[in-house]
Amino acid sequence: MSVNALYTDLSGYYDLMCVDIDYQAQSNAIRRLHQIFGNGGTAHLDLACGTGPHVRHFIDSGYASSGLDINQPMLDITAKRCPEALFTLQDMSTFDVSEPLDLITCFLYSIHYNDGIEKLTTCIASAHRALATDGVFCFNAVDKDKIDNGLSVKHTARQESDLFTFRSGWHYSGQGERQSLRLSIEKANADATQVWNDEHPMVAVSFEELTALLAPYFEVHVFEHNYETIIPWDNVSGNAIFVCVKR
Incomplete structure (x- = not known):
């Protein structure tokens, strides 16, 4: 099967593949971080939203949420799950929005789908451009x-x-x-x-390299990959949650 064919052709299995993920706990944790670091707004965009379970939880918590993905079959499922939200077929490395956002999320290590440093840098710049003053960009990452x-x-x-x-x-x-x-x-x-x-x-990027890419655009806070408790990153573990406040 060709690169990304599983994701494209077997999108109907995606929710089953992710059945053990606690979407509610992940969404709640990022909402708590947004309450701490954010500007109080509720305009939200989920990058690489897949079939939309995170978006569903944010909407149910009072956010005006939207999503984007590069895979139309995924977005077709998402539209049924969240009919009140707007979803667009876009590449997260070069996306545009019509109104400033207060929160941008990217769950399930999907930030790594930017398959090179150049695309990752462009994604970071796109997120910065799309956010309102003191807006927050949250995602999880793995250290290469x-x-x-x-x-x-x-x-x-x-x-x-x-x-x-x-x-x-x-x-x-x-x-x-x-x-x-x-x-x-x-x-x-x-x-x-x-x-x-x-x-x-x-x-592939180290956390030191990732922080350096983010620093010109954001005030960067790094936390342990723990959706139950907010704990600063221990500088040892290879998975972390990045909370980036627009400069």
Whole structure:
């Protein structure tokens, strides 16, 4: 299967693949951070919104939310989940908005879908341009220097008579500005087993490099990748939440 084909062609499986994600806890944590660091506004945009579960939680909490994604089948599902929101087919590295925003989010490490430093820098500039005064850009990221290529996560989910097994893991060669997210879906039933494998090219960046890219545009705060408690990053762990306040 070609690069990103799994994401494009199997978008109907996306929610099942992410069934173990606590979207509400993630949304609540970012709303708490926005309350602490933000300007009090509620105009919100979710980058790489996928099928929209985070947007749904923000809307239900009183935000005027919208989303963008590069995949129309994903947006078709999102429009049904959040009919009151506006969703646009855009690349997050070069997106435009019609009105200033108070909060921009990017969940599930999707900031790395900017598959090079140049695109990541453009995305950061686009977010800065789109935000109102004291607006906040929140996302989670992984440090390239702390990736263990031998680690992966796995979970299973059942849909009717089919048993799905999902696996994902980061891979970094140890040099350069590209890493990848390796994904697989196994679909098994009494008749057959099918397996799809995919590899998504993504930007590789250390937290030191990422902070340097953000600093000209934002006041940067880094927290532990913990959606239950707000804890400053320990400068050791390889996953973190970035809270960036527009300068």
